[in-house]
Amino acid sequence: MSADAQLAPRVNYLLREDKHHAELYRDKKKRDDLQAQMAVYWINDSMNEGERGEIQIDESVLASILESGSFEDGTNNLTPPPELKQLEELLALPKTGREQALHLDKTFFHMAVLSANKARLVIREWIHTSISQLLMHLERYVAAVRIVQPTGEKGYLLPLGVLIRAVDMSPGLVRQCLRMIYQGALPPAELLPLALQRFRSLKVLSDPKETWRYHSSASLIKLVLTYGKEEANTMQSLNNHCLQPAYICGRLLAVLEEIQRRASGYRIGSTIVDRFYGAASTAPASTFGSLLRLSTTAHLPKVSVELGRLLEEVMKQLDEAGGFPTIFNLREQAEFALGFYHQRAEFRSRHQANQTKETGESQ
Template structure:
């Protein structure tokens, strides 16, 4: 089965589940804010409103795609809940009075047809009101674009009745279906297919069609519109309504990349789990937990800092469980996680990525990714799993690179090699290395370097913090630069504008043999005599390791530059941890 068909099939399965749980709106209904309610429950019609956004409950109301100029053949009113132009014929301006009258006539015809089919007494009351001159009294208060609907009792609106919902689905189906029958490309059942899709997917403020076969560029073998990929009415509406539900509900989506200049580059990840997972203890096992690696930072007003989402910590706790404990926690062995990455290309929906994996496989991929990306914090505190949102912002990833990272996180693909030069460029930036405000970017860049170097390897765990047993020359050279910086800082009592790192990091990380000689001479003659023997012994230890590894290499390639960066980052974090610990204990730094 093609991944596209698999995705549509899974969306239909999700729709059935959401309908059972009464979470999905009726067919071709969508959330609307009501401005005015015409109450027909008393002796005389009564106007309620105006309701501003939030003053009246958000309702699921009839909806359909309507576009183009309004004509006799192109009047598409919404059943019972529409704006003042359709409900009461209120024009936007005197010049548009004929258009408003055309809209109103189409609206009345729709109510008449609904009454003929359902014989609901409530619809008879609506028609009596629309035929009466009393409606003119309400026109003065209601705006042309205000949403107006009807009510016959205090508990519900008329369009919320099941008979109205059934009629609306059947009405749209009869209007949209072709005269031919064929096998639906989603469910496989033979039936009449839709000539065009009834509703759009709302993404990044764009109204996107699921298919675009009505355009000449998509015609094939003389076939137009949805003849190329026939879809029955049920599948067409359910897929669109389910996509809109996932995009609307915070539990099921995360913006991955937002571009104000090019809407096509903006990407939204939607995700769901195909069955309920019973958790154990305080860990809530749901789609938000599994999506936490790509969630956005949260802003902590108390600390005035960005923090990872709470689900990320819960995920780490789950990954820390023994594998047998995990299986006991999940209870289900055949549960799947689904994710799609969507973009809006003007009026067309673009599916950038489709991920479908079992929970057991997913946990294995997440564990491997978490081990590779986790690294000690710059302060020396224990590292944690950084959200992808932080990594994206740290190095300004392209949309394509973001999707490749998703494959690493959820499908176990190797990290993209393009990350290495990107993270290195950002890491060795003078501002990132020295500005406290850029600490998060410094941390994120180091995390990405470690991801590329250690993904799927045993070193993923041993390289989370300082590794005194790592004998790679580049790693040792990075540690050496951090030691020389610390000697300089302590010798000058931490009262220093720029350090040797600010001036020589780029040269030391690419051409160590020609750089470290002068740095060592400066350190041993000017700075080392002013500090404690502890740093002197550490310097001797690092130099001994480097001699045993073959001395200073002439030049470092990109991978070795990343190893250098990790050695420097780890050793620097170790110093800062000791410094913070000494300050907390009130002992100060030994000189």
């Protein structure tokens, strides 16, 4: 049976019920947006009542990754959909336990992406897969996309709706991401340059109101770099054992920024990152020399010995990895961004911990 024939009798019901649909894309600047896309989804199975396991899941859990979440204050305090927590708990179950409890090979997930074409609805994408296969793909995606928060706190799963808004994905790119999430396709080629472009924006790097975009673009960068690899788990936060020169250079820039910030007592308006991130992340050999001279002469004498030792450790790692490369290609720029993001998050975590300790001691 064709996708159209299966879907037609269900459309009105699916579009009425919140648990069966999610808006994927809409250009809010246009009143009549023919590019707007809606995902509708449902589960069916061949089990009878006696076969159903103790654990039950529904469409809203499997599709929760699509939601936009909400921003409580309109800026950064993202509240992910509660179903995302249920999805992560489901993925954390041992695979054998999941199959026994859910009879996953007898249960199927269906999704269609719809858009308007004048007076008709058009199916732009059709996904049909067993729950066992679906959970395998979701598990791979979730591991790759999860990353520590900019504050250094444990990362939570960012919904696709947030990632779409963060980097302004096109409708076609959104559908490619659905194939990756639900069918195990490789990350789209255009995703990395788009995420990098957003990440290195001066506003995203420096404006507190753009923290959610900073977090989201870093999450997408990690997704592309680690999808389907063991590093998806080991690179969720700072990895002191990663010896990729680009990753180490990214860490180095974050260390130099922290030295500058501490030397000023955290009262500095703009940092070396605001002026030199673009150059450092593309042509490190010609950029870091002057930054290191500035740091060692003007800033390093004013900071703790501990931070000076960290600078020495990072420089030693870089020397052992072959020193500063002349230029970084696109993938190396992504590794640089990841190293910078991880090291910066680590510093912010320590800074908050110290502030909390000082507050506790003063009370």
